[in-house]
Amino acid sequence: MENTGFLKNYSEERGLTRDELVGLLKLPDDQTEQLIEAAYALRTKYKGRKVSVQLLTNARSGNCSQDCAYCAQSCRSGADIEKYASVSDEKLYGDDKLVAEKHLARHCIGLSGIRFGDDEIRALAERIRRMKENGTHICCSIGFLTEDQARMLKEAGLDRINHNLNSSRRFYPNICSTHTYQQRIDNIRMLKGMGFEMCCGGIVGMGETEEDIADMLLDVREISPESVPINFLLPIEGTRLADRDVSALTYEYCIKVLCAARLMVPKADIRCAAGREKYFAGHEDKLFRVVDSIFAAGYLTAGGQGIDDTLCLIESLGFTAEEE
Ligand code: SF4
Incomplete structure (x- = not known):
């Protein structure tokens, strides 16, 4: 039976309803092709x-006061990671x-922690x-800023500032008890209002x-960020989600999530x-x-594919790496 009927009602202006999104995520695996083609049409329309x-540098690592269940940098996690307050200038x-040399699109800089002193922000600004x-x-990617700090x-x-929603408002207390979903939304609204480009997405596979x-995704659409990162859980030893069963994260399920993100934003x-x-x-x-x-080349505390390998992969598949 064909379950992709919701695509007929789809328009960029309308997006998808909650029920349609849920239906999309539950589509039988053998019907994902149509979905990928719908996403591809939008991808090529806007991005060719x-x-x-992106290259990611972890500028401050570990010792975070927050208890995000997936995160190796939380002080509640026993993950064996390198911890430092400030990355060297050299790195x-x-x-x-x-x-610059590899003509990558962007340099992403992550800092563990949720609140920062003005002096730290001043040093980062320099x-x-x-x-x-x-x-x-x-x-x-920098936790909650005060307005003055954001201005600096x-x-x-x-x-651009990355501040993820990570999951739904309903599920959020399952993964974090030290700050709320609403605090995240408020921070994003403030930063967007100040004219920053926003990067705002989530993590899939935490039991949601x-x-x-x-x-x-409905909230992400409302925020309308420039960038939507979707992470698929890599359970890290020492974190609360170390033993999380990720067998549901099949390629088919993961690509459906990404298609849903493309159709929504x-x-x-x-x-x-x-x-x-x-x-x-x-x-x-x-x-x-x-x-x-x-x-x-890396995701904070988990290794990634090297830059040259990544660029080769893109070219070999007939796509081109964007030069900023
Ligand atoms: S606030 Fe950020 S660095 Fe701290 S535990 Fe949560 S995800 Fe990790």
Whole structure:
């Protein structure tokens, strides 16, 4: 039986209803092709065959006061990771040079933690100012900022801020008890209102339902970010989700989630973030028909494919790496 009838009602202006999204996520695996083609039409309309590749530097690692269940950087996690308060200049500027040399789209800078002192933000702003001299497009993943702190970063030239919803409002208390979903929404609204580009997505595979993913994507659509990173859980030893069963994260399920994101926020960069190498191995040709953005060389505490290998993969599949 054909279950993709909802595609007939689809328009970019209308998006998909909650029920349609849930139906999409529950589509029989043998009906995903039609979905991929619908996503591909939007992908090519807005992004051509370009893939933007980001390099991620972890500028502050570990010792975070928050208890996000999936995160190796939480002080409640026993994960064996390197911990430091501030990455060396050598590493940060070295990575920034790589972004320029390899013509990558963006330098993403992650900082563990949820609140920062003004002095820390001032120091970060100085570093951003220096990297902006190279013309790098910079995105920071940086917890909750005060308005004054956000202004300091804006004045330094910071282009984009990553702040994920991670899951639905309903499911959020299952993965974090130290801050709320609403705090995340409020922070995103403030930053968007200040003129930052926003990067806002989530994590799939933490025990949420299809309804939760639908709700998260409805909220993402309302935010209308420039970029939507979708992470697929990589359970990390020492975290609360270390033993999480991820057998439901088949290629077919994961690609349905990405198609849903493309249909809901068609103009955004749809990024397959953590989990790409694991869940899409051997299916990269289909993956790039839906997403136009990936990371190279690492995801904070989990390793990733190297830059050159990533660029080769893109070319070999007939896509082109976007040059910023
Ligand atoms: S996800 Fe961010 S806020 Fe949560 S524990 Fe990790 S570093 Fe802290």
